[in-house]
Amino acid sequence: MKLIHKYQMNGFNIVMDVNGGAVHLVDDISYRILDFYEEKTLTKIIELLANEYEKDKVIDAYNELKELENEGLLFSIDEYKDHPSFVNRQPVVKALCLNVAHDCNLKCKYCFAKQGDFGGRAELMPLDIGKKAIDFLIERSGNRRNLEVDFFGGEPLMNWEVVKELVKYGREKEKPAGKNIRFTITTNGVLLDDEKINFINENMHNAVLSLDGRKDVHDGMRPTVNDKGSYDIVVPKFRKLVSQRPKDKYYYVRGTFTRDNLDFSKDVNHFYDLGFELTSIEPVVDDESNPFALRDSDLPMIFKEYEDYAIELAERQLKGEKNKFFHFTIDLNQGPCVIKRITGCGAGNEYVSITPNGDIYPCHQFVGKDEYILGNLNDEEIEIPEEIKSMFREAHVYNKEACQKCWNKFYCSGGCHANAINFNGDIKQPYDLGCQMQKKRTECAIMIQAKLMTQGQ
Numbered sequence: 001m002k003l004i005h006k007y008q009m010n011g012f013n014i015v016m017d018v019n020g021g022a023v024h025l026v027d028d029i030s031y032r033i034l035d036f037y038e039e040k041t042l043t044k045i046i047e048l049l050a051n052e053y054e055k056d057k058v059i060d061a062y063n064e065l066k067e068l069e070n071e072g073l074l075f076s077i078d079e080y081k082d083h084p085s086f087v088n089r090q091p092v093v094k095a096l097c098l099n100v101a102h103d104c105n106l107k108c109k110y111c112f113a114k115q116g117d118f119g120g121r122a123e124l125m126p127l128d129i130g131k132k133a134i135d136f137l138i139e140r141s142g143n144r145r146n147l148e149v150d151f152f153g154g155e156p157l158m159n160w161e162v163v164k165e166l167v168k169y170g171r172e173k174e175k176p177a178g179k180n181i182r183f184t185i186t187t188n189g190v191l192l193d194d195e196k197i198n199f200i201n202e203n204m205h206n207a208v209l210s211l212d213g214r215k216d217v218h219d220g221m222r223p224t225v226n227d228k229g230s231y232d233i234v235v236p237k238f239r240k241l242v243s244q245r246p247k248d249k250y251y252y253v254r255g256t257f258t259r260d261n262l263d264f265s266k267d268v269n270h271f272y273d274l275g276f277e278l279t280s281i282e283p284v285v286d287d288e289s290n291p292f293a294l295r296d297s298d299l300p301m302i303f304k305e306y307e308d309y310a311i312e313l314a315e316r317q318l319k320g321e322k323n324k325f326f327h328f329t330i331d332l333n334q335g336p337c338v339i340k341r342i343t344g345c346g347a348g349n350e351y352v353s354i355t356p357n358g359d360i361y362p363c364h365q366f367v368g369k370d371e372y373i374l375g376n377l378n379d380e381e382i383e384i385p386e387e388i389k390s391m392f393r394e395a396h397v398y399n400k401e402a403c404q405k406c407w408n409k410f411y412c413s414g415g416c417h418a419n420a421i422n423f424n425g426d427i428k429q430p431y432d433l434g435c436q437m438q439k440k441r442t443e444c445a446i447m448i449q450a451k452l453m454t455q456g457q
Contacts, residue, residue, distance in 0.1 A: 002075040005407035006034055009447045010311050016446070018407045020076035023332055024068065025450055029053050029061045037065060038075070080410070081398055086342055091349035091393065092142035097364045098133055099355050100125040100162055101154035105190050106230055108222045110256060110284045110292065112365060120368060124159040125356035130166040132377040133354045138177045147174075150184040152353075152364055157191040167203050184208065186254075188222070189234035197241045205249060209238045212255040213267020213281065220260060221292075239275055252326060255281040258292035262301050265309035272323050280326035283437055285419055294433060303440045310444035314451040330411075330445035344413030348374070348392030360384070362392055365418035392417060395427045402430050412438045 003018035013031040015024040026034075032052065036045045046058050053061075068074040080086060103122040104111075134149065141147055149170065151163050163185070170181045182205035189209060200207050211234065212218040219229030238253065245251055253276040257264035264281050271279045283302070286293040294302070309325075316323055345351055348362030355367055358377035366372040374389075375382040397403040397414045412435070419431035 002038075002077060003405070003407055004034070004075060006031060007443055009307060009443060010314070010451065012447060012450045014443075014446060014450060015074070016407065017074050017076050018410065019078040019080070020072060021332070021410070022068075022073040022076075023446055023449075024074070025454070027061070029057055030065055033058065033061055033065060037062075080342055090142070091346065092144050093137055093140035093350060093352060094144045094146075095148035095150070095346070095351040096133055096137050097150045097152050097351070097353040098125065098130060098156075098166070099152050099154065099353060099364065099367060100130065100156045100166075101158040102356050103158055104154045104188070105158065105225060106155070106188050106222050107225055107227070108188075110221060110258060110286060110290070112285070123356045125162060125354075127162050127165050129354070129356065129358045129377060130162055131169050132358065134166065134170050134173060134181075136354075136360075136377060136382070137181075138173060138179055141179065145178065145180055147179055147181045148184065149181055150186060152186050155188055155190070156185055157187050157196060160191070160196065164199060167199075182206070186210070188230070189237050190224070190230060192234070192237040192241065197237070197244065200241065201245050201249065207241065207245070207249075207251040209234075209241070209251060209253045209276075210255070211235070211238060211253050211271070212257075213261065213264065214270050217261045217267055218255075221256070221258065235274065242276060251278055253279050254326075255279075256284050257281050258284040259294060259298060260292050262298060262305060265305055265312070268309065268325060277322045278324050278326075283434070285416075285422075285431075285434070287423070296433065299433075299436055302437060306437075306440050306444050310448055314448045317448070317452060318456055327441040328445045328448055330442070330449065332446070332449055341410040341413055342398065343393075343396045344415070345417070347417050348389055362388065363418065365416075391427060395420075400428045400430060402432075402435070406435075408435070408439045408442050411442045 004015055005018060006013070006015045008014070013026045013028065015026050015031070015034065017024070032049060033045055036048060040048065042059065042062050045062065046055050049058055065074060101124050102120065103124065137147055137149065156163055167183055170183065174181045183203060184206040185200060185204050186208040187210065210222070212221050215229070215231045218231040222230050224230050224233075242251055253271050255267055257267065261267060268279055268281055283294055284292060288295060310328055313323060313325060313328060345363070351363060352374065353361045353364040353367055354377065355361070360374040360376065360382070361367050361372055362374065372388065374384045395414065395417055397409040400414050403409045403414050415430040415434055415438070417427050419434055420427050420429055423431045
């Protein structure tokens with residue numbers, strides 16, 4: 001299926017060749033011709049545009065578009081479906097989410113983990129379960145060299161000694177196995193101190209720091225267990241961690257926006273004012289029974305917020321500012337591999353989540369849903385149910401009707417499996433509200449690249 005997507009933003013006429021990945025900036029006449037290009041003859045197009053453009057200019061623009069098509073840069077065919085790396089893929093486990101703490105010291109109102117215990121009892125992961133998890137990752141990773149381990153919760157700092165011991169254990173195991181484990185930690189920051197900051201900066205390849213933005217926004221959604229604000233507790237600690245972070249390691253200050261702060265670009269700018277250059281702010285995911293949950297009626301304002309902020313960020317980057325917004329970061333030169341483009345996160349096959357008692361789930365968002373347990377690390381032989389593995393493995397863009405004709409499918413890779421199931425009861429039916437926001441973010445990200453490419457960087 002040949003697909004293009006064209007849109008206008010910030011003075012640019014942008015045309016995307018969906019299957020090939022080429023992006024074109026075109027003039028007004030070419031943009032207009034593309035309304036008819038596939039279905040009308042050149043003669044008919046000249047007739048349709050007679051009141052707008054001279055005949056010779058229409059012919060020249062049409063021929064330029066035809067040349068792009070002949071070069072495989074426009075209306076290209078989809079070669080991914082039959083690509084050997086997709087057809088013959090043999091997924092191996094390459095990433096773990098280690099839920100080292102099913103407990104938390106905050107009461108975030110939108111928390112999908114129900115304040116850290118995922119609807120069960122509060123518990124911390126014993127060291128032996130953590131070690132078995134790392135052994136499981138290494139044993140199931142095949143020839144994959146680079147592996148990922150994310151310390152997650154709840155709040156992982158509540159099980160700090162186990163975190164440190166597991167990093168040590170991973171380092172002992174990786175070299176003999178020919179592996180390189182990259183550790184990440186996701187934290188709300190309440191328990192950070194100098195010792196933890198130093199250890200994280202020395203040992204964690206990435207650190208995800210949870211902060212929702214302005215003080216009133218953050219405190220409104222992320223109170224402590226005694227219902228006090230947490231902003232003043234965590235911000236100084238995050239600033240210290242980031243100020244001491246080595247240049248070869250990453251971090252993200254990650255927030256969540258809700259109906260209460262649809263002007264979320266102000267929260268992103270607040271991050272920058274605090275000295276945080278690498279930022280992300282995600283849309284809340286919840287049903288409309290919660291007053292802060294996003295609704296279809298919010299989309300026009302959200303779209304405007306994304307677009308206005310993309311224009312602002314492009315200007316900032318042109319001035320040399322280093323600010324980066326996760327959702328507006330896109331690689332138009334290389335992009336993700338074929339399998340990643342088609343299958344997404346790899347949950348249930350390449351990526352799994354481990355709970356404190358050793359249960360294995362397809363990802364952290366399925367924890368607590370017993371029907372999705374893949375096994376337990378304490379089992380003598382771990383036989384992951386083929387039915388569940390297959391369900392996740394086959395939930396790719398070619399098996400999702402809504403994705404097949406979607407121009408954004410190779411950028412979003414079919415969306416979040418958990419959201420599809422939670423909202424639609426079907427892993428092959430994407431969460432539409434999330435799809436709409438992802439499309440807008442892709443458009444914004446490409447516009448920023450166009451701005452930088454044409455005006456100085």
